[in-house]
Amino acid sequence: MTNVSVHPAWLPAGAWRPIGSRRVRVDVSGTVRDEIEAACAAHGGELTDAGADLTLRLSETGHDGYAITRAEHGTTVTAATHAGLLHGLFAVVRMGESAFTPGPRVDSAPAFPRRMLDHWDNIDVHPVMGQVERGYAGGSLFWSAGTLRAADLPRIGDYARLLAGVGINAVALNNVNVHATEARLLTDRLPEMVLLAQVFRRYGIRVHLAVTFAAPMLLGGLDTADPLDPAVRAWWAMTLAGVCELIPDFGGVLVKADSEGRPGPFAYGRTHADGANMLAEALAPHGGTVHWRAFVYDHRQDWRDRSTDRARAAHDHFTPLDGAFADNVIVQVKHGPMDFQPREPVSPVLAAMPRTRLALELQATQEYTGQQRHVCYLAPMWSEILAFRPRGDDGPPIAGTVAEMVAVANTGDDPFWTGHPLAQANLYAFGRLAWDPTLAPGEILDEWITLTFEPDDGTREALHAIMDGSWRTYESYTAPLGVGFMVRPGHHYGPDVDGYEYTPWGTYHFADRDGVGVDRTVASGTGFAGLYPYPWDRVFESLTDCPDELLLFMHHVPYTHVLRSGRTVIQHIYDTHFDGVAAVEAMRERWRRLRIAPDVHARVAALLDEQVRSAIEWRDQINTYFFRKSGIGDAHGRMIY
Template sequence: MRAHWGILGIFVGLVAAEDGLNGWLRYAPLPENLRPSTTKLPSLIVALNTTETSNTPVSVAAKELQAGIQGILGTQLEIATEATNTSIVVGTIAAYSDKYRELNASLLEKDGYWLVKKGAKVRILGQNERGALYGAFEYLSRLARGDFSDVDIVSNPDAPIRWTNEWDNLDGSIERGYAGPSIFFRNGGIVKDLTRVAQYARLLASLGLNGIVVNNVNAKPEMLTEINIDGLGRIADTIRPYGLQLGISLNFASPQLLGGLSTFDPLDSQVVAWWTEKTNKLYKRVPDLAGYLIKASSEGQPGPLTYNRTLADGANLFAKAVEPHGGIVMFRAFVYNHHADWNDWKFDRANAAVEFFKHLDGQFHDNVVVQIKYGPIDFQVREPASPLFANIPNTNMAIELQITQEYLGHQDHLVYIPPLWKEILDFDMRVDSKPSLVRDIVAGRRYKKKLGGYAGVVNVGTNTTWMGSHLALSNLYAYGRLAWNPTQDSKALLEDWTKLTFGHDRSVLDTITKISMESWPAYENYTGNLGIQTLTDILYTHFGPNPASQDGNGWGQWTRADGETIGMDRTVKNGTGNAGQYPPELAAKYENIETTPEELLLWFHHVNYTTRLSTGKTVIQHFYDAHYAGAATAQTFVTEWESLRGKIDTERFEHMLFRLKFQAGHSLVWRDAVNGFYRNLSGIPDELGRVWNHKYRIEAESMQLTGYVPVKVTPSETGSNFTAIVVADPTTGARGEAVATLDVSPGTYDIAINYYDVTDGRAHYGAFLNDEPLLEWIGDLEDKLGHAFSTKLDGHSATRIGIEGVELRKGDVLKIIGVVDGIERAPLDYVSILPAGIVD
């Protein structure tokens, strides 16, 4: 018998190896077979633009080169003042021209670098100091990947804005954060020790990112108190040596809430004066402040619409304040009515961005950038590209991508997101029937704009993995690389990240690449497909399944599902008209159900469950099959990862095994809940007889119960047979027993136990076979995982644990004992007795 500790994992006694803090900048020793055998290596480093006391991007670059080469090659290089033919020279191209010989810098753009390597002679020259640092990181990345080839390359960023948006709150919490508290804030102010902030800045600089908005878009006015302005200055001082500029989110009503004014009307002279004074104070403390990020008149946040002013009026208020200082304003296009009338079949949240912004095109100041989520709704598992990209050609634009997995499993499900981003960035909007790739629009090329770029919502925390999961960090890496050059291949980026993070073992590289590239399609399959969106609980934690929550409310993420039909009708002819917001070529494509891509079918069309797809399957049968296929793929992630035991350090191996086992179990919760919901709603059975037919399960309520009582689960489809059991006595320490006599043929089986792990309680469990202990565990996932937890028995708390290789005979007695702790009354859903290789 082998205990499958599943989601609980036992870490006692494991040797700590790597905790993930260095991310892809580990500078691990290069294997001997990848070291150059004849190539002569550099002998010293010369840093231009520096003095002995410098703390600038070039001085950081020199120290990084020194540390990197020491780690990768075991060679200690001195930092010298004079170059030789076997030296690395790093600095600006202007400084190099002054000291050595004049070089033609015409090919270099702002932040760009020129990397020349010929044998042991290396020149890393930036258009500015920031560019020199980027070039140094690129050189080290090549060494760490075993690439010692000679190069002569000029690399310029695709767009000027390459920022992260942190959703950190002053109290230290993080909205949609799954990796611990904030590295920036605590108890209403900025933390004293900014060591982790410097480490984060180093990671971002290595990707070519140049800005961090450190606080939540749902901003608090207290961000602008005198003490916090000084704290923001300390953050800026910390990140500046890495070429990063500070940005902050603002609360639109701050003049009233913090300043004591009677209004926050953007056209009121007192308000204008207040923001001008506050901005001047900020720039006095932070002269290189990048600018402001504004969420206004959205989801209850204050904004210009309160006073019947336009969104352009609101954006321009801040633009005029920062303009003398060279700052910019990122103004979010995420404006919509979240109290919409569900009964209005013409209303469509997906129309909101164009409705709010199109008529304002050309009215925004030149230093305003409209920040647009990649799709029309909200970071779903699949959406079409936002039509706003095609509707405001006279306005600067940036694309907002979400690295944090708000709707994609909260970093406790492996989902490598860059393939999704690439589909959007490579998408052709066909404006004026001309090539209009989204990546060219946001970079400013398509409409000949000077500003534009990328904003990535990332939400790192104090967890040493930064994002709560070692593999989730691949999303941050790829985001930065794509913001620099969006033409790069997402699989190639993943392979580079894997080599830098886990080393050069071929099986490690192939396995991580395989499961990561399969992860987005699998997640889409077991959550929501055909363009229906991620069928999560949008009214609660955004983590587990709850398809019913999509409809019947004011949020507008509707599916319009009833007993016969499903999908939003977004046609011009009969529906909301959303298809008509796209340029004519796309509008015609999306208007016609025959030419709409099937992966977006239910996004644009309202159809019968019995509608046939190109495969010949009906829509409902596709749903059933896709959810089974996606969950089946998630099971393979565990076995694939287990094949790497001994090839990855123990700490990171066990960390990811723990999460992949959780994902495998939770994918089954998703599969059963979504399929069960639509089976009940449509009345159409699964042609293969799988839905509602689980022959290997023993329902907990059908077991012999002592101290346990049945309870209904809500939503009902998140419980097998709609029912679970809990200990009747809610007092901590009370216990219950559930007993089943097994009717099986003699053999070896796997036992899976589905239960609910709610927050605010850590119930104790024990499983026994013929009174001999099989497994003990605690319902303490809130201590081990980072997703948003639930206090209820639902799709968020539903989970599974298992024991592999148990010898069973007919008549064996399985007993599960649960002990109450806090509000957690040791809830159980079902037990599965599974022949080897079977997943119920």
């Protein structure tokens, strides 16, 4: 990572001109003051004690956000905390010159107190997953093949600044699949956490640690990890007290237990509440939190067994425990019931645990959405999830139901931070939505475009044309109608329609010569549709009311079934796959004509070539597969192999 040119992301130097060229008064010391000093040094402004154009000071705001008043005689940012003031300062950067014209007061409070990123970084290079599990942006920002990137702490500082720039205030630094080396971050490798915590602390970000449930055995020499065993409880209490002594603002632990081979409380006949509450008790005196993942399912399923439905698993395991978790436990739920597919219904767990604090877990890293080789702006998907009302129009949206938002990070040591330069928009959008889930995806993208490219109108318009609808375009040329999992097993890139069909992973589409899809109805299927409250239980159960985009998630239908759109399933498959490729070709054409920094232009151009190639691969494999299964030709006579 050292010596590579780093492409700036949002918060570029130019965006500080409106602030840095003025007279600024800052009544606090620390990061806010340092940022202003740097901006003034770069743009000719000055720090002053009187007659300021911009004043930043602490005062009671009544919330943990900021207030900005814009009057004739100057602009004032106030906040109750340093972190709030920092977020207010970044808001002024986003506003640009308009922050200095008189206007209505801005009062901004975050919708969620914690806005968190989960890194899936390993210390060692994992033999299968590499340095970062599902990371598509190079190596880890924090570790390089076994050691902390101590020489790169300044770049990690730049990263912390970018995160704070969009309001993120918590990071889990290591992979939830905790291997032997990473387990030791709790003990003898704790000094690495301490150094990283210092870097993040400057930007108001607390660090969290993913831990293995077997740590008392692995690190503590005990012969059990039973959460009700007094020696185990004492070990955790002592060990976590040790962490908190060195990192007083330690955020807490993140746990993936009894999932995909990870150890957990089931081995001792205990519940997930027993496991989480043990850690919660150890962290409570220090103000720490337990993030306990609900991603628990049987990954050794028999594909012949039609009674087990992976989509039900988190609901079946966790909803009976509603109300049993300690106050400082957050149950972290993936947005969909399966696994970060491009299209899934909102997880029914999010509506079924009213007495538990839940976090909505999104995946910024594009494991199943093009792996940062395809343009896929995810904010429209995330907005749909946040706006979904499980109890119908009269009930609250998901944004009003969950306590927190978390995303799996998409960054690494790549000079563009996210591998695909346009994937930065996903990280940006996550932060903005976690601050204000009502922001429109197009507006967020517009902010990101402005800050990142300082574009002319043509460039802005072209970037919107390429990115606004890119998630739906991705969906159109991959697995159809919400059926999911037609990716190549293992690395999960590119098509392989039957790749998972006869595996133990519980991810099946059941295509045969007559039809396709998973019957999850109560009437004849796995009963999953019935896990939703009214009206969605009825909507999903009904073949005629179920939204087209989720039809094959909920129902098994003949290829000739007519969708709500009026097209048959088979014709929909053909049409969307031809249209999807055409849309990607148009994206590539728009990009070719753009005038943008040459290094960014070249990187994205090369990736768009790969996206076109890959979309064609998807189109031809999916279309051919379903043509061979169904024997039904394309109504428009296009080429199917």
